Amino acid sequence: MSDQAVSLSAPSGAVQADASGPSGPKPRHIFSRRNIFLYGTLIVAALYYLLPLYVMIVTSLKGMPEIRLGNIFSPPLEITFEPWVKAWSTACTGLNCDGLSRGFWNSVRITVPSVILSIAIASVNGYALANWRFKGADTFFIILIVGAFIPYQVMIYPIVIILREIGLYGSLSGLVIVHSIFGMPILTLLFRNYFTSMPEELFRAARVDGAGFWGIYLRIMLPMSLPIFVVAVILQVTGIWNDFLFGVVYTRPDTYPMTVQLNNIVNSVQGVKEYNVNMAATILTGLVPLVIYFISGRLFVRGIAAGAVKG
Numbered sequence: 631m632s633d634q635a636v637s638l639s640a641p642s643g644a645v646q647a648d649a650s651g652p653s654g655p656k657p658r659h660i661f662s663r664r665n666i667f668l669y670g671t672l673i674v675a676a677l678y679y680l681l682p683l684y685v686m687i688v689t690s691l692k693g694m695p696e697i698r699l700g701n702i703f704s705p706p707l708e709i710t711f712e713p714w715v716k717a718w719s720t721a722c723t724g725l726n727c728d729g730l731s732r733g734f735w736n737s738v739r740i741t742v743p744s745v746i747l748s749i750a751i752a753s754v755n756g757y758a759l760a761n762w763r764f765k766g767a768d769t770f771f772i773i774l775i776v777g778a779f780i781p782y783q784v785m786i787y788p789i790v791i792i793l794r795e796i797g798l799y800g801s802l803s804g805l806v807i808v809h810s811i812f813g814m815p816i817l818t819l820l821f822r823n824y825f826t827s828m829p830e831e832l833f834r835a836a837r838v839d840g841a842g843f844w845g846i847y848l849r850i851m852l853p854m855s856l857p858i859f860v861v862a863v864i865l866q867v868t869g870i871w872n873d874f875l876f877g878v879v880y881t882r883p884d885t886y887p888m889t890v891q892l893n894n895i896v897n898s899v900q901g902v903k904e905y906n907v908n909m910a911a912t913i914l915t916g917l918v919p920l921v922i923y924f925i926s927g928r929l930f931v932r933g934i935a936a937g938a939v940k941g
Contacts, residue, residue: 690910697905713906717914721907723891724883730914733891737871739802740887744809745866752814756821757847761833778815786879800882809870817862824858860926868919888915
């Protein structure tokens with residue numbers, strides 16, 4: 631009797647829904663044409679970038695007799711880290727045979743102050759252009775944007791003369807100034823767009839509470855700007871660390887950055903070509919920006935998206 635009562639009391643719509651089967655979107659097949667095309671394209675793109683890295687790693691772990699066999703894709707039969715040690719400490723980079731170690735510390739001494747100085751100035755510029763309108767702000771911003779697209783090669787010789795006249799040519803301090811200046815336009819654009827996308831009510835409320843230029847910048851803007859600062863750090867570290875042109879023009883052999891020393895190792899015309907040492911040196915040179923990007927990659931994507939909201 632109870633089953634009959636339940637069935638009689640059930641709505642007619644529910645009975646029809648049960649009779650018609652499950653509702654909702656139709657499940658998609660895993661091996662549909664769309665998925666095959668999408669994942670196939672991603673796999674091909676990944677292989678395109680990972681295959682050279684794989685060849686570099688396995689070659690750097692082989693000895694020269696095994697490399698001469700010509701099987702560049704085969705894993706090493708006997709793993710050796712001697713090429714890495716030689717690339718770091720004893721490889722000849724011109725007149726000096728102390729490996730990449732000296733160039734590494736030169737690059738650190740160039741990159742760290744350049745990143746701090748350029749980001750500090752660009753963040754203040756972007757903050758001022760976004761929230762504190764002043765006479766000539768648009769003209770100043772246009773000049774910065776134009777500066778971001780001037781080819782570096784056009785400015786090489788004038789900067790050489792300027793650095794020579796102020797006594798900084800060939801020094802790490804002069805190269806720090808050059809990197810800071812050339813990184814400022816694009817960073818100012820990023821910070822301006824990011825600060826413009828922030829709620830204007832925060833700025834107005836801080837002004838009502840009596841906060842000034844630096845108070846708003848230090849207490850409100852900076853704590854909310856971690857993603858765009860991560861973007862700026864990654865862009866500057868990658869650009870400055872991987873720079874070759876400025877390093878070879880504005881420094882001397884004893885202050886060469888790591889990329890210039892890598893070029894001297896790879897393009898050496900004396901002795902036997904040690905491909906395992908060349909590969910190890912290349913990987914060592916690219917480790918710093920690679921590690922920084924992997925550590926903060928998620929914030930990098932967030933900051934790029936936030937910094938491109940408004941122009």
